Amino acid sequence: MRKTNAIAVITILAAAMFSYAQNIQLPMKKDSVKFAVIGDNGTGDKPEYQIADKLTAAHQKFPFDFVVMMGDNLYGGEAPKDFGQKFEKPYKALLDIGVKFHATLGNHDDPSRQISYEKFNMGGKHYYSFKPKDGVRFFSLDSNYMDKKQLDWLENELKASGSEWKLVYFHHPIYSSGEKHGSNLELRTTLEPLFVKYGVDVVLTGHEHFYERIKPQKGINYFIVGSSGQLREGNIGKTELTAKGFDRDNAFMLAEISGDDMFFQVISRKGETVDSGNIKRAEKIKKITTSR
Numbered sequence: 539m540r541k542t543n544a545i546a547v548i549t550i551l552a553a554a555m556f557s558y559a560q561n562i563q564l565p566m567k568k569d570s571v572k573f574a575v576i577g578d579n580g581t582g583d584k585p586e587y588q589i590a591d592k593l594t595a596a597h598q599k600f601p602f603d604f605v606v607m608m609g610d611n612l613y614g615g616e617a618p619k620d621f622g623q624k625f626e627k628p629y630k631a632l633l634d635i636g637v638k639f640h641a642t643l644g645n646h647d648d649p650s651r652q653i654s655y656e657k658f659n660m661g662g663k664h665y666y667s668f669k670p671k672d673g674v675r676f677f678s679l680d681s682n683y684m685d686k687k688q689l690d691w692l693e694n695e696l697k698a699s700g701s702e703w704k705l706v707y708f709h710h711p712i713y714s715s716g717e718k719h720g721s722n723l724e725l726r727t728t729l730e731p732l733f734v735k736y737g738v739d740v741v742l743t744g745h746e747h748f749y750e751r752i753k754p755q756k757g758i759n760y761f762i763v764g765s766s767g768q769l770r771e772g773n774i775g776k777t778e779l780t781a782k783g784f785d786r787d788n789a790f791m792l793a794e795i796s797g798d799d800m801f802f803q804v805i806s807r808k809g810e811t812v813d814s815g816n817i818k819r820a821e822k823i824k825k826i827t828t829s830r
């Protein structure tokens with residue numbers, strides 16, 4: 539009898555843990571843009587695989603169409619076997635069902651091997667934009683360098699995108715509380731005026747191996763998602779910038795854009811929701827509310 543009770547308790551606990559991991563807080567509306575964000579993932583080590591498993595589990599409840607990668611897509615070697623071990627194998631279940639990955643280049647990435655790698659969908663370019671659906675556009679930059687040619691391209695693309703949701707992503711954060719790197723002020727000087735001028739809504743970056751959501755800066759919402767493989771535990775310093783930080787475990791983000799709302803949820807390697815909320819886009823004033 540005692541043994542039966544113990545088994546029952548274990549079963550209930552297992553079920554609770556499973557449902558905890560599957561607890562998607564996003565609205566999952568029909569016709570919304572559903573995507574995931576990973577960064578600094580390409581280690582080929584166990585945490586990358588564990589996050590990939592959580593991402594795959596999340597997809598069963600929240601069927602995102604694509605994943606944006608914040609760079610440092612492959613650490614160390616970049617031979618075909620490395621693309622296998624550090625990308626194709628961990629995300630196999632998602633790749634097999636047609637989930638698309640759109641990469642940006644980090645400081646560890648070799649452009650000559652990555653920009654034409656079909657599964658990164660970069661179209662042979664260092665920087666590019668794509669429109670997953672009418673009204674929403676993503677811009678992937680190469681923040682390893684920022685020359686006039688790239689800036690002119692960005693300005694033209696932002697101008698042309700008109701009233702679409704504008705989400706810009708690149709590797710090096712221009713706002714960060716990381717003790718290792720911190721804010722990249724040179725890039726901020728170059729990029730922020732364009733973001734403000736053309737009404738960029740959301741900026742996604744990596745490089746710092748933790749998760750941080752920055753308090754809106756000049757009306758723009760900044761996220762760092764750089765712990766989907768790597769982790770720099772306890773590296774978020776005390777600054778005025780942090781709206782929410784998580785540097786205790788690996789994490790990834792899910793997001794959904796519907797009308798003037800972007801909902802987001804950040805999930806740890808253990809399946810715990812470490813941040814969630816809603817960015818409201820209304821009359822060019824972006825407000826953010828969070829549920830925790």
Ligand SMILES: [Fe+2]
Pocket residue numbers: 610644645646709744745746
């Ligand atoms: Fe990096």
